[in-house]
Amino acid sequence: MNATNPDTGTAAAQSNIGPPLWLLAEVTYRCPLQCPYCSNPLDFANTENELTTDEWVSVLRQGRAMGAAQLGFSGGEPLVRPDLPELIAEARHLGYYTNLITSGIGLNEAKVEAFQKAGLDHIQVSFQASDPELNNAVAGSRKAFDQKLAMARAVKAAGYPMVLNFVIHRHNIHQMNDIIELCDRLGADFVELATCQYYGWAFKNREGLMPSAHQLEVAEREVNAQRQKLADAGSMMKLIFVTPDYYEERPKACMNGWGSLFLTVAPDGTALPCHSARILPIEFPNTREMSLKSIWYDSPGFNHYRGDSWMPEPCRSCDEKGKDFGGCRCQAYMLTGNADNADPVCDKSPHHDRILAARRAADHATAGLEDLTYRNTRNSREFFRG
Amino acid sequence: MDQTPRLRPGFRFQWEPVQNAHVLLYPEGMVKLNESAAAILSEIDGASTVTEIVARLEARFPEAGSLEDDVRAFIEDALQQHWIMMV
Ligand code: SF4
Ligand code: SF4
Numbered sequence: 122m123n124a125t126n127p128d129t130g131t132a133a134a135q136s137n138i139g140p141p142l143w144l145l146a147e148v149t150y151r152c153p154l155q156c157p158y159c160s161n162p163l164d165f166a167n168t169e170n171e172l173t174t175d176e177w178v179s180v181l182r183q184g185r186a187m188g189a190a191q192l193g194f195s196g197g198e199p200l201v202r203p204d205l206p207e208l209i210a211e212a213r214h215l216g217y218y219t220n221l222i223t224s225g226i227g228l229n230e231a232k233v234e235a236f237q238k239a240g241l242d243h244i245q246v247s248f249q250a251s252d253p254e255l256n257n258a259v260a261g262s263r264k265a266f267d268q269k270l271a272m273a274r275a276v277k278a279a280g281y282p283m284v285l286n287f288v289i290h291r292h293n294i295h296q297m298n299d300i301i302e303l304c305d306r307l308g309a310d311f312v313e314l315a316t317c318q319y320y321g322w323a324f325k326n327r328e329g330l331m332p333s334a335h336q337l338e339v340a341e342r343e344v345n346a347q348r349q350k351l352a353d354a355g356s357m358m359k360l361i362f363v364t365p366d367y368y369e370e371r372p373k374a375c376m377n378g379w380g381s382l383f384l385t386v387a388p389d390g391t392a393l394p395c396h397s398a399r400i401l402p403i404e405f406p407n408t409r410e411m412s413l414k415s416i417w418y419d420s421p422g423f424n425h426y427r428g429d430s431w432m433p434e435p436c437r438s439c440d441e442k443g444k445d446f447g448g449c450r451c452q453a454y455m456l457t458g459n460a461d462n463a464d465p466v467c468d469k470s471p472h473h474d475r476i477l478a479a480r481r482a483a484d485h486a487t488a489g490l491e492d493l494t495y496r497n498t499r500n501s502r503e504f505f506r507g
Numbered sequence: 508m509d510q511t512p513r514l515r516p517g518f519r520f521q522w523e524p525v526q527n528a529h530v531l532l533y534p535e536g537m538v539k540l541n542e543s544a545a546a547i548l549s550e551i552d553g554a555s556t557v558t559e560i561v562a563r564l565e566a567r568f569p570e571a572g573s574l575e576d577d578v579r580a581f582i583e584d585a586l587q588q589h590w591i592m593m594v
Pocket of ligand 1: 158161
């Protein structure tokens with residue numbers, strides 16, 4: 122199919138690289154909240170140079186022409202961009218399925234309606250907990266919870282599917298039953314209970330966030346029981362529980378393979394194979410300097426971990442490498458100092474002891490919420506000043 | 508009883524030229540459809556009953572013979588997956 126496309130240029134290189142079906146537009150790193158598990162880079166305050174409306178429109182058009190069908194607007198908090206309705210309208214017009222991933226802060230009924238007119242397909246509202254005290258403590262904001270509830274309801278009332286996301290960690294993992302019951306009462310269609318992945322601020326705060334094995338076991342039992350209850354009641358609510366890979370013996374097939382489906386564009390136009398890849402010592406291309414097509418098919422950054430010729434042992438001779446691609450490059454880098462290594466989650470990795478140590482630490486952790494480093498500009502400046 | 512199926516809110520059915528296939532899009536998900544699934548979904552418009560859908564498909568694909576069972580099986584499955592709902 123690509124070979125018949127007159128303007129592909131590099132047909133040979135493209136023959137075994139599939140199109141980027143998912144485009145994540147991180148339109149800004151700005152955000153009114155301060156979640157200590159935020160996946161934004163620690164030095165986000167250093168990234169000011171956001172793409173303009175026209176530059177985003179060009180990224181959207183190029184991505185769509187290459188075959189991207191799912192589009193996420195995320196951040197930071199995408200609502201801080203005043204041109205969001207314009208970008209949504211353009212995206213819908215191009216034929217994307219457009220997802221807005223928001224904390225709900227800064228949202229109101231009028232905006233929900235305006236986005237719908239513009240053609241937005243879905244709004245995901247993220248929560249920090251099932252009760253106001255804990256939610257607001259985690260979010261670092263006093264009014265967040267009520268606002269989120271109101272917005273979740275407004276989204277549903279406008280006819281969107283209600284998609285709720287709860288980031289789970291050791292301070293709220295005991296709330297599974299409450300969270301699921303709250304979602305059921307709200308009439309949620311999809312609920313994602315996502316235990317933190319330890320990137321960005323969450324890696325910095327890992328000890329204070331990671332649940333213990335026991336906590337996780339209890340939570341899994343509760344979620345399964347609730348799932349059964351929902352099924353028995355004929356509920357259409359879909360419950361997705363993402364457990365932390367730190368408790369697995371095999372790594373996740375990160376991003377379904379490097380540069381295989383996902384393309385993230387960061388606020389300043391940097392193109393990344395996943396939103397956390399920025400931390401890697403690899404040079405990534407910028408949409409201001411290169412077409413999205415050359416970025417995806419030809420740039421050294423995107424080709425760096427395609428295929429498996431880059432793999433050292435134990436992955437190189439492992440018969441599971443086609444399944445998990447050696448796991449997550451960022452995790453390998455953060456935990457072993459070399460992004461080529463097997464993801465230490467794998468029990469064949471010589472660095473697996475680092476995962477075991479984190480599990481042991483989680484058994485004995487005593488840090489309270491007040492001990493976490495909150496994601497805010499002041500703390501971020503400290504990271505980039507060094 | 509003859510029911511009228513529709514796509515669940517937030518689900519969209521469309522043709523994707525690059526994948527050379529119809530897909531079903533939903534919050535953070537996408538399924539690539541085979542030709543028969545796509546043909547059935549293309550007739551689900553929230554106004555036609557299952558019987559009408561069968562009739563239209565049989566007219567579109569006269570060489571296929573009776574499609575009643577296939578269509579009902581697909582609709583059953585799509586209901587279970589919560590892709591569609593009855594009006
Ligand atoms: S995780 Fe929290 S702080 Fe980070 S962008 Fe989302 S809402 Fe803002
Ligand atoms: S050794 Fe590498 S390829 Fe094999 S299972 Fe572990 S991470 Fe995956």
